[in-house]
Amino acid sequence: MKIAITGASGKTGFRIVEEASKEGYKIKQIVRKNSVISKELEKHEIIKLSLDNKQKLDDSLRGTDALIIATGARASLDLTGPARVDALGVYRQLESCKRVGIKRVILVSSLCTGKLLHPLNLFGLILIWKKIGENFLRNPYFEWTIIRPGGLKEDEIIDDQNVLYSKIDSQTKGSIPRRLVARCCIEAIKNKESINKIIEITSSTEYKKVAFEKAIQSI
Numbered sequence: 477m478k479i480a481i482t483g484a485s486g487k488t489g490f491r492i493v494e495e496a497s498k499e500g501y502k503i504k505q506i507v508r509k510n511s512v513i514s515k516e517l518e519k520h521e522i523i524k525l526s527l528d529n530k531q532k533l534d535d536s537l538r539g540t541d542a543l544i545i546a547t548g549a550r551a552s553l554d555l556t557g558p559a560r561v562d563a564l565g566v567y568r569q570l571e572s573c574k575r576v577g578i579k580r581v582i583l584v585s586s587l588c589t590g591k592l593l594h595p596l597n598l599f600g601l602i603l604i605w606k607k608i609g610e611n612f613l614r615n616p617y618f619e620w621t622i623i624r625p626g627g628l629k630e631d632e633i634i635d636d637q638n639v640l641y642s643k644i645d646s647q648t649k650g651s652i653p654r655r656l657v658a659r660c661c662i663e664a665i666k667n668k669e670s671i672n673k674i675i676e677i678t679s680s681t682e683y684k685k686v687a688f689e690k691a692i693q694s695i
């Protein structure tokens with residue numbers, strides 16, 4: 477199975493590439509022109525493009541079986557980022573999937589998506605644009621899974637962390653290492669039970685250990 481990963485140069489994106497590689501998937505990293513990919517991940521195919529280049533996006537997605545979307549507006553003074561990347565950028569990727577016949581799509585979104593009164597919205601109403609992006613994906617054409625993590629952390633020492641998986645709009649705070657978000661994306665690809673589900677995730681030493689496939693049965 478060949479997976480396309482957009483935003484593969486991001487802090488969650490590169491970890492998704494690493495986790496997908498460990499599981500033996502063929503990988504296509506789709507990034508923008510000036511994105512930086514680490515030396516170790518250069519062995520996987522890399523395509524550089526702008527998401528508004530329809531033809532190039534179609535050519536890059538053609539021949540892959542699934543897409544994991546890990547793009548997201550980077551924090552900046554440009555408050556149009558969330559609208560351009562988290563809504564329009566997702567829309568463009570999904571339209572391309574339809575043109576080339578990809579149905580399986582995993583989207584990395586966020587806890588609290590859709591909430592208006594939230595401090596994160598000071599950055600270009602990001603939680604509103606993310607909800608619009610999610611809604612583009614929640615379309616009967618797709619076999620979709622939306623992963624909504626809490627605040628993302630860089631920790632790599634995570635053996636003591638267990639994940640709390642829950643359904644839409646059930647968690648409002650908490651955090652999770654990006655490594656565990658990446659693993660969750662790959663678990664979702666492997667488990668058909670995750671199709672058409674929004675899965676909220678945070679982690680803690682306090683949570684009970686539970687396997688992904690078991691946890692998502694009740695979501």
Ligand SMILES: NC(=O)c1ccc[n+]([C@@H]2O[C@H](COP(=O)([O-])OP(=O)(O)OC[C@H]3O[C@@H](n4cnc5c(N)ncnc54)[C@H](OP(=O)(O)O)[C@@H]3O)[C@@H](O)[C@H]2O)c1
Nearest residue numbers: 483484485486487488508511547548585586625626627628
């Ligand atoms: N930060 C948090 O605490 C938090 C919490 C919950 C959810 N999230 C969401 O989780 C996802 C991953 O977050 P992260 O912090 O790991 O990501 P990140 O490191 O900021 O990476 C973002 C990725 O998106 C790409 N990107 C940005 N603008 C783009 C554009 N206009 N066209 C194409 N690609 C573009 C970046 O490319 P370049 O490398 O070229 O910049 C990069 O690959 C995001 O959707 C984020 O909103 C974040």
